[in-house]
Amino acid sequence: MDDILEILIQDARKSPAEIAEMTGKSEKEVADAIADYEKKGTILKYRAVLNPEHIAETDGAVRAWIEVSITPQRGAGFDSIAERIYKFSEVKNCYLLSGGFDLLLLVEGHSLQEVAGFVSQKLSTLENVTATSTHFMLKVYKENGDVFQNTEKSERLAISL
Amino acid sequence: MNKNKLHKISTLVDELPPSGIRAFFDLVLGMDDVISLGVGEPDFVTPWHICEAAVFALEKGYTSYTSNRGLKSLLEQIAIFIKKERNIIYNPENEILVTVGVSEAMDLVMRAILDSGDEVIVPEPCYVSYIPTVKLAGGNPVILETWELPGFKVTAESIEKLITPKTRAVVLNYPSNPTGASYTKKELESIAEVIKRNDVLLISDEIYDHLSYDIPHIAMPTLPEMKERTVYLNGFSKGHAMTGFRIGYACGPEKIISAMTKIHQYTMLCAPIVSQMAAIEALKNGMPEVKKMAREYNRRRRLLVAGLNDCGLKCHLPEGAFYAFASVESTGMTGMEFATKLLQQEKVAVVPGEAFGSGGGKFIRLAYAASLSDIEEAVRRIKRFVKK
Numbered sequence: 252m253d254d255i256l257e258i259l260i261q262d263a264r265k266s267p268a269e270i271a272e273m274t275g276k277s278e279k280e281v282a283d284a285i286a287d288y289e290k291k292g293t294i295l296k297y298r299a300v301l302n303p304e305h306i307a308e309t310d311g312a313v314r315a316w317i318e319v320s321i322t323p324q325r326g327a328g329f330d331s332i333a334e335r336i337y338k339f340s341e342v343k344n345c346y347l348l349s350g351g352f353d354l355l356l357l358v359e360g361h362s363l364q365e366v367a368g369f370v371s372q373k374l375s376t377l378e379n380v381t382a383t384s385t386h387f388m389l390k391v392y393k394e395n396g397d398v399f400q401n402t403e404k405s406e407r408l409a410i411s412l
Numbered sequence: 413m414n415k416n417k418l419h420k421i422s423t424l425v426d427e428l429p430p431s432g433i434r435a436f437f438d439l440v441l442g443m444d445d446v447i448s449l450g451v452g453e454p455d456f457v458t459p460w461h462i463c464e465a466a467v468f469a470l471e472k473g474y475t476s477y478t479s480n481r482g483l484k485s486l487l488e489q490i491a492i493f494i495k496k497e498r499n500i501i502y503n504p505e506n507e508i509l510v511t512v513g514v515s516e517a518m519d520l521v522m523r524a525i526l527d528s529g530d531e532v533i534v535p536e537p538c539y540v541s542y543i544p545t546v547k548l549a550g551g552n553p554v555i556l557e558t559w560e561l562p563g564f565k566v567t568a569e570s571i572e573k574l575i576t577p578k579t580r581a582v583v584l585n586y587p588s589n590p591t592g593a594s595y596t597k598k599e600l601e602s603i604a605e606v607i608k609r610n611d612v613l614l615i616s617d618e619i620y621d622h623l624s625y626d627i628p629h630i631a632m633p634t635l636p637e638m639k640e641r642t643v644y645l646n647g648f649s650k651g652h653a654m655t656g657f658r659i660g661y662a663c664g665p666e667k668i669i670s671a672m673t674k675i676h677q678y679t680m681l682c683a684p685i686v687s688q689m690a691a692i693e694a695l696k697n698g699m700p701e702v703k704k705m706a707r708e709y710n711r712r713r714r715l716l717v718a719g720l721n722d723c724g725l726k727c728h729l730p731e732g733a734f735y736a737f738a739s740v741e742s743t744g745m746t747g748m749e750f751a752t753k754l755l756q757q758e759k760v761a762v763v764p765g766e767a768f769g770s771g772g773g774k775f776i777r778l779a780y781a782a783s784l785s786d787i788e789e790a791v792r793r794i795k796r797f798v799k800k
């Protein structure tokens with residue numbers, strides 16, 4: 252991957268000037284490259300990575316993985332039914348998978364009841380949905396490469412030759 | 413009881429340094445919350461797949477001695493790895509020895525080849541163990557001063573000037589600790605010419621070879637006629653972030669490796685088996701992580717060096733390893749004064765250049781084996797410190 256992207260993935264707030272210093276490119280080259288990535292849609296957006304446990308504490312947020320089995324539709328396959336599902340704002344992630352079920356959703360709500368209500372009233376009542384299986388998330392250890400727990404301080408000496 | 417006699421230390425050992433630098437170390441280690449650019453090891457934890465291999469080895473009951481030379485499968489993997497990565501060809505049956513780090517390998521070479529009074533040319537600044545290991549083996553270190561040479565680089569002429577009938581070997585370390593200097597093929601060829609012309613051995617410490625940013629690393633034994641004149645040392649501490657595993661290797665002419673094995677057999681027996689198992693995993697599957705860490709160091713390198721030059725601390729862009737070697741001359745302080753005051757006033761730890769040779773008075777070594785945010789903060793503090 253391009254150095255600029257690798258740096259932004261780790262810290263999207265690095266400025267073109269800082270990135271230029273780290274990569275040995277000029278500030279303008281970096282700014283142009285970033286503008287280009289944004290225009291092409293390689294970089295979709297920039298956002299903060301929150302610790303989901305802190306959000307759960309303050310907002311009472313609840314997350315669940317939901318396995319969904321569906322009957323594909325003639326002509327449109329899985330796509331149109333997937334679209335009907337992922338358009339719900341409760342659905343944060345939506346994937347089509349191979350194996351024992353079809354769609355995997357990550358659903359977020361303010362309470363257990365809210366998520367359960369979404370499944371029973373909105374999701375499972377859809378015409379092509381044949382079965383759902385809901386797994387509430389209990390603890391996040393690692394997400395998108397970030398580990399959500401206090402790591403131990405290393406024993407490395409502050410000075411060595 | 414005469415304690416003076418009872419606890420008397422051999423003159424040789426008694427006269428080895430730690431010196432003044434020890435006091436500075438104690439000062440650093442006695443302080444909390446220091447931002448440290450003073451380390452000589454990666455800040456990364458060993459990649460998990462390697463640790464996992466070590467755990468698995470323990471679970472399987474790999475807790476025994478191995479053959480003196482090292483596990484057969486490790487010796488074979490080393491041969492495969494250096495052929496693939498560096499195009500060096502060594503026979504795992506008699507030209508490779510697994511050691512407890514390059515540290516042990518360096519000690520073994522010196523003891524294997526030196527008779528009392530033999531000379532070894534050692535460039536300064538250099539890694540701290542070279543001179544003591546020469547002395548402990550009964551040899552005489554002959555210092556090659558590179559303080560004023562461009563990029564702290566050893567040249568063919570500077571070596572040739574120091575060669576005498578007693579010279580047995582020349583030590584070369586690239587990329588270098590503490591300067592980060594490395595060499596182009598052309599530069600290495602001219603050094604090799606002197607080695608060949610004078611029939612001396614080259615001891616090549618290439619432990620930072622995977623951390624080369626600007627110059628493709630060329631291994632000494634791959635130059636024409638150099639394989640029979642080189643003892644090639646490498647290991648896992650730096651590239652693979654495995655300092656605590658204490659494992660490395662030496663490759664060289666059969667006769668020398670066999671003499672080194674003899675000493676190793678009596679003094680070390682073998683390298684720890686768990687570390688040997690971890691090393692096999694590192695060699696088989698470790699390069700993607702090594703390259704990822706190298707990319708990360710490279711960014712930190714540019715950031716740190718730009719920051720230092722910005723502060724008026726003159727520093728060339730190091731070609732490899734994870735050190736910047738900067739002059740503090742512009743501040744009017746010595747490296748030791750600078751490091752001590754910086755520590756006391758700003759809680760940033762760096763190493764005074766004199767740790768790496770007596771000519772290092774006006775330098776400091778800063779390691780960029782630290783997180784980007786630590787480096788950024790350290791640079792801010794150094795800036796503030798220099799302005800005062």
Ligand SMILES: Cc1ncc(COP(=O)(O)O)c(C=O)c1O
Nearest residue numbers: 412513514515539589647649660
């Ligand atoms: C140039 C050089 N050689 C050798 C070593 C020691 O390596 P090992 O951990 O393999 O003993 C170091 C460690 O700092 C070093 O910088």
